[in-house]
Amino acid sequence: MPHAEPFVIAAVRSATSQSDREAREWIRQEAAHAAAHRVFNNQLTSRSRVARALDRMGAWMFRRLANRSEAFGLAFAAAFELVAFASARWAEAGLQKYFRGADETAATLFLWHLAEEVEHKGVVHELFVRNAEARRRYPVALLAAFVALIGFTIVGGLSLFCSSRHVWNPVRWVRLIGWGLSLAFVLLPVLAMSLSEQFDPASLVDPPWMAAWLREYDPVTETMPLWTAAGGAGDGQNAKRSARRLPSV
Ligand SMILES: [Fe+2]
Numbered sequence: 306m307p308h309a310e311p312f313v314i315a316a317v318r319s320a321t322s323q324s325d326r327e328a329r330e331w332i333r334q335e336a337a338h339a340a341a342h343r344v345f346n347n348q349l350t351s352r353s354r355v356a357r358a359l360d361r362m363g364a365w366m367f368r369r370l371a372n373r374s375e376a377f378g379l380a381f382a383a384a385f386e387l388v389a390f391a392s393a394r395w396a397e398a399g400l401q402k403y404f405r406g407a408d409e410t411a412a413t414l415f416l417w418h419l420a421e422e423v424e425h426k427g428v429v430h431e432l433f434v435r436n437a438e439a440r441r442r443y444p445v446a447l448l449a450a451f452v453a454l455i456g457f458t459i460v461g462g463l464s465l466f467c468s469s470r471h472v473w474n475p476v477r478w479v480r481l482i483g484w485g486l487s488l489a490f491v492l493l494p495v496l497a498m499s500l501s502e503q504f505d506p507a508s509l510v511d512p513p514w515m516a517a518w519l520r521e522y523d524p525v526t527e528t529m530p531l532w533t534a535a536g537g538a539g540d541g542q543n544a545k546r547s548a549r550r551l552p553s554v
């Protein structure tokens with residue numbers, strides 16, 4: 306994320322006029338995601354050699370992609386947003402399952418990020434459809450975005466899994482493969498639909514809990530209620546133990 310989001314921000318910024326309020330708000334949100342994930346990744350890379358290698362690989366990959374055309378960058382950003390939105394739908398459908406036992410601050414970071422992806426799902430698509438060259442480059446950009454997001458998720462997730470004792474437990478393997486297949490089941494139809502000229506992300510149904518949770522954001526303290534597997538989010542106690550939202554960069 307700290308490498309991918311600066312790349313999509315640069316692509317969208319070059320396709321945006323100063324007066325486009327929605328796009329500027331989108332850039333502000335994505336910059337906040339990148340900054341928060343940078344802090345999170347720094348903690349991981351200080352503890353894990355695999356995380357350090359993946360972080361370097363991410364930096365290398367997005368430096369290479371930055372050499373491609375602006376139209377490719379915009380098409381990549383549109384595809385990236387769609388993968389993020391579909392991932393949010395998948396995550397919400399299995400919230401208690403996937404995040405049970407997770408570190409509460411890390412879970413809150415991921416869910417806050419996914420919730421904002423739902424909130425701004427159509428912004429990049431609107432810029433993208435006005436650019437004929439970006440439309441032509443969309444299939445390749447979609448593949449690249451899929452590999453970037455899902456490929457890193459698989460490699461990162463499996464390396465963590467293999468470094469834990471769970472790797473010897475066949476039940477955990479069955480569960481992990483089942484989760485992977487369920488994500489593919491949600492993701493692939495949406496990505497296939499997006500190849501159509503008539504596709505509009507506005508036609509996709511939003512996961513309802515995420516929008517409700519975002520309304521609990523406190524603009525004064527810039528915090529979200531901490532998500533907990535036992536109580537969800539939003540009760541008074543959770544709000545006190547809030548996860549700090551990082552300022553935009
Ligand atoms: Fe984001």
Ligand SMILES: [Fe+2]
Nearest residue numbers: 335386389422
């Ligand atoms: Fe986004």
